[in-house]
Amino acid sequence: MITRETLKSLPANVQAPPYDIDGIKPGIVHFGVGNFFRAHEAFYVEQILEHAPDWAIVGVGLTGSDRSKKKAEEFKAQDCLYSLTETAPSGKSTVRVMGALRDYLLAPADPEAVLKHLVDPAIRIVSMTITEGGYNINETTGAFDLENAAVKADLQNPEKPSTVFGYVVEALRRRRDAGTKAFTVMSCDNLRHNGNVARKAFLGYAKARDPELAKWIEENATFPNGMVDRITPTVSAEIAKKLNAASGLDDDLPLVAEDFHQWVLEDQFANGRPPLEKAGVQFVDDVTDWEHVKIRMLNAGHITLCFPAILLGYENVDDAIEDRDLLGNLKNYLNKDVIPTLKAPPGMTLEGYRDSVISRFSNKAMSDQTLRIASDGCSKVQVFWTETVRRAIEGKRDLSRIAFGIASYLEMLRGRDEKGGTYESSEPTYGEAEKKLAKADDFESALKLPAFDGWRDLDTSELDEKVIALRKVIREKGVKAAIPA
Numbered sequence: 275m276i277t278r279e280t281l282k283s284l285p286a287n288v289q290a291p292p293y294d295i296d297g298i299k300p301g302i303v304h305f306g307v308g309n310f311f312r313a314h315e316a317f318y319v320e321q322i323l324e325h326a327p328d329w330a331i332v333g334v335g336l337t338g339s340d341r342s343k344k345k346a347e348e349f350k351a352q353d354c355l356y357s358l359t360e361t362a363p364s365g366k367s368t369v370r371v372m373g374a375l376r377d378y379l380l381a382p383a384d385p386e387a388v389l390k391h392l393v394d395p396a397i398r399i400v401s402m403t404i405t406e407g408g409y410n411i412n413e414t415t416g417a418f419d420l421e422n423a424a425v426k427a428d429l430q431n432p433e434k435p436s437t438v439f440g441y442v443v444e445a446l447r448r449r450r451d452a453g454t455k456a457f458t459v460m461s462c463d464n465l466r467h468n469g470n471v472a473r474k475a476f477l478g479y480a481k482a483r484d485p486e487l488a489k490w491i492e493e494n495a496t497f498p499n500g501m502v503d504r505i506t507p508t509v510s511a512e513i514a515k516k517l518n519a520a521s522g523l524d525d526d527l528p529l530v531a532e533d534f535h536q537w538v539l540e541d542q543f544a545n546g547r548p549p550l551e552k553a554g555v556q557f558v559d560d561v562t563d564w565e566h567v568k569i570r571m572l573n574a575g576h577i578t579l580c581f582p583a584i585l586l587g588y589e590n591v592d593d594a595i596e597d598r599d600l601l602g603n604l605k606n607y608l609n610k611d612v613i614p615t616l617k618a619p620p621g622m623t624l625e626g627y628r629d630s631v632i633s634r635f636s637n638k639a640m641s642d643q644t645l646r647i648a649s650d651g652c653s654k655v656q657v658f659w660t661e662t663v664r665r666a667i668e669g670k671r672d673l674s675r676i677a678f679g680i681a682s683y684l685e686m687l688r689g690r691d692e693k694g695g696t697y698e699s700s701e702p703t704y705g706e707a708e709k710k711l712a713k714a715d716d717f718e719s720a721l722k723l724p725a726f727d728g729w730r731d732l733d734t735s736e737l738d739e740k741v742i743a744l745r746k747v748i749r750e751k752g753v754k755a756a757i758p759a
């Protein structure tokens with residue numbers, strides 16, 4: 275276990291927080307304290323606390339599952355301290371203990387404790403990593419889904435919320451009534467225009483609750499768009515053991531990430547912000563081009579590689595990318611389907627970005643998992659592939675690689691690889707009806723899955739035919755036979 279005491283005698287190769295952890299105070303509340311947040315936003319904040327000690331973070335978990343409870347206990351036991359090992363593709367690594375997270379609250383256990391922080395004038399930013407699918411936007415209507423059961427419950431009992439929308443809007447209501455300034459709502463999820471999506475979601479909820487309040491929020495809070503990037507694998511018990519053996523720490527919450535990290539952010543903060551530029555955050559007027567490049571190349575590249583890789587029995591991304599056929603398909607996808615329909619942000623070339631993506635996927639020291647990439651494939655297909663698919667259909671471009679990607683996704687959902695191994699693919703947004711569609715053996719039904727809603731309004735007949743044909747090839751001759759030339 276790491277504690278404040280441990281900080282006094284860290285192994286020589288481990289960096290301690292460069293500030294007094296008792297001298298820092300929370301300025302940010304963060305919802306969704308997953309590995310990515312701990313290795314990204316917390317990592318940036320960690321580096322500025324020495325100069326700006328009032329921007330530490332309070333983390334909030336929204337679910338009351340046993341897993342969440344265990345995590346909360348571990349955070350508590352370790353004073354919210356944890357180690358981050360940063361690894362380069364060369365194998366070189368550095369380890370630091372991070373102190374930016376100063377508290378962790380499990381919302382269902384004590385909702386008022388969360389609201390107490392959220393209404394505190396010292397809290398000036400509320401950030402979140404609640405996943406691509408977490409904003410409760412209906413893909414077909416494009417609107418915030420007021421039919422969601424948890425949202426409905428919050429709207430009926432708005433002072434005792436359970437969703438992130440309920441908490442944030444209730445907190446902003448209390449701040450308005452108390453004459454406290456609003457805060458910035460900062461999404462750190464992998465979505466295009468994540469700030470705009472967050473605005474739509476939170477205002478959608480607020481309007482349904484009280485239009486006057488929604489108006490106040492619109493006028494007083496801000497929702498900056500940001501592009502966030504750092505590959506952060508799942509830490510299995512085995513990886514944790516290895517990390518601790520290498521660092522010499524006894525950390526119950528160790529974390530590993532690549533050495534690469536990027537955060538491009540619009541400078542729209544309603545109530546001040548930490549000097550994140552000191553830690554390398556790039557502030558820009560418009561983040562659109564950055565988001566498109568990251569989502570359409572890196573994230574889409576991840577699923578393009580990993581769906582078929584899982585069918586071939588690859589567990590790790592770095593092993594999958596050593597497969598010449600999978601690498602060839604990934605390169606073709608990026609070169610032929612994405613790059614020609616994408617604009618590079620200033621100071622970056624798409625070819626250079628492609629090469630860095632491939633090198634990052636090849637990072638051996640990290641053991642990133644193909645199943646991590648495939649989890650919640652439904653939301654990822656929608657967010658990462660839609661733009662490229664739409665451009666291909668509308669521009670009458672070659673659809674074969676896209677069809678192969680979709681066919682691999684659908685075959686992957688069956689949970690069985692070509693070597694006879696089985697695995698659990700996680701699709702948290704699929705209910706019984708979707709599971710039935712995914713399992714149907716007529717090949718047509720699965721095309722009705724919401725994963726493909728992003729291009730349902732277009733003429734998909736050619737694409738559908740190709741997907742069906744490729745699924746048959748995968749079943750009859752295997753994945754390799756289906757990879758487009």
Ligand code: CS2
Pocket residue numbers: 464502503504505506572573574576577646647648654
């Ligand atoms: C991955 C991302 O989950 C995924 O599909 O592509 O988690 C990726 O590792 C991060 O976005 C990197 O910034």
